[in-house]
Amino acid sequence: MCGIIGYVGRREAAPILVEGLHRLEYRGYDSAGLAVQNGAGVMVTKLAGRVRALGELLGRAPLHGTSGIAHTRWATHGAPTTRNAHPHTDCSGTLALVHNGIIENADALRAVLERGGHRFTTETDTEILAHLIEEAVGQTLEARVIAALALVEGTYGLAVVSATEPGKIVVARQGSPVLLGIGDDELFVASDASAVLEHTRSVVYLDDGDIAVLTPAGYSVLDRESHVQLRAVDDVSWDVTQIELGGYAHFMLKEIMEQPETVRATLRGRLLPEAGSARLDGLNLTPEECRAIQRIVIVACGTSWHAGLVGRDVIEELAGIPVQVEYASEYRYRRPLVAPGTLTLAISQSGETADTLEALRAARAAGSRVVGIVNVVGSTIARECGGGIYLHAGPEVGVASTKAFTSQIVSLALLGLYLGRARGLPAERGRELICRLIQLPQLVTRTLALEPDVQALAARFADARNFLYLGRGVNFPAALEGALKLKEISYIHAEGYPAAEMKHGPIALIDAAMPVVFVAPRDAVYAKVRSNMQEVKARGGRIIAVTTEGSDDLSGLVEHQLRVPATAPLLSPVLTTIPLQLLAYHIAVQRGCDVDRPRNLAKSVTVE
């Protein structure tokens, strides 16, 4: 989704801004642009297309100046054209503005501004902000920004520069993340830390309602009444090498391969082998509070929602608490029925997904306690939850989520263990699960050794037009996740289904042109899934089975087997998902797709 980077300091701004935009490319975008301030005013360069093309354009027609703002746009209002790309300017071209989010009363504001003589040159909601600030009365740019924003409904993270106040950037946040990067004699503004990491790891996360003013002399944070606010300076724990390719062809592959380490990082310091329990201090739930929980509602989107489905089985099994898993986007608009004793759990890699954030706010407003499972430290969801579990999986750059998913499942297993032990799960069962968790990183390494087999398989199936993924129990979400990965990055239509539900519809699709991927480790439902394979085979379907090492009763029935090591059934999706991630990756590569920047997708969906 849209990205913002801004710079004030003593160096040339344009190369820093372009580099920052490169760091934000992973969020997903369709156009890019920047505005630089210099003695001649505010100069804007923008285009529909890639940041690299913007860099080339600036190579031919450089913009000089030591402060500026830049943006990658993911179109919402208006097509992804050069004209609609940010920055947007006012009538006179005196000020330029970049914006993430959506202005909801854009039509009404535009009509008023047009009646007042403002001329609009784009179809974007963002341009309205530039004209509103132009129209606003105030001694300083920040005063005019505050006055303009008083009229705005919607969400924004924005940065503005004006020729009348050289060397100043005014920033505002409402519902769309913005942070300041604090360097030596220079300051940055960015929509996420990866854009500034190579310059500084000291950041200030702005809160909703904050206005920040950046000049080479320093920064201040104001509220809507222009009162100065104190905001803590935080340290980002990752470094720049973690957001670089490190020799891999794509971030997605790098992140798939990192999973032994990321699973280990999620577990680190959290296992209590003797007590057969987990240490989850950040959750802020005492054993008494765990015992008082009557119901858990999980809210999430996309891959995180799939992890939530695994979490349901894990928590119900280990803790005996009924769990319901909700699409955050649906939940937030339903009548919130929060019974006493409800705990709402938001799962989000980025911690910024707008629907998940609003769902957790709705649950809290209805009286629920809220906790989060989040990867990005300091993100909005993490800060708004009363407690939670950080994944510690490091930055995930590939748009298709991989390592976050496996770490989410591991976190949910830790949560199930913690809740379970507080509610009567025998220590012995806790200890068994801990043994399995300790082994898990090694088993992930063994699973990754399947890569050459998966690559060969990908070459054979890269031309398929449809795929069906089937699984049962805790591996039904793995099937959903496998299908999602494939469609996200290879654009092949793929559906995930509970294996037994196949008979109620998808079976009509099965023929020799339809590969069917079964997620079938040896567990309590293995024999049932095997029968479902027979049904596919009887109709001429081509079967790929992800199963457990040592399973040898599938030959003759399936065309290909990918065998993962045995583990506790509840943890099996951590392993069964990995060959599916690799399959999607290699098929997408075979088809020449832009794996890390799939069309239309955004890494962090900060609008509804």
Ligand code: G6P
């Ligand atoms: C987007 C991403 C998905 C992700 C989903 C939820 O759609 O492309 O990979 O699963 O958002 O994101 P979150 O950051 O809340 O886990």
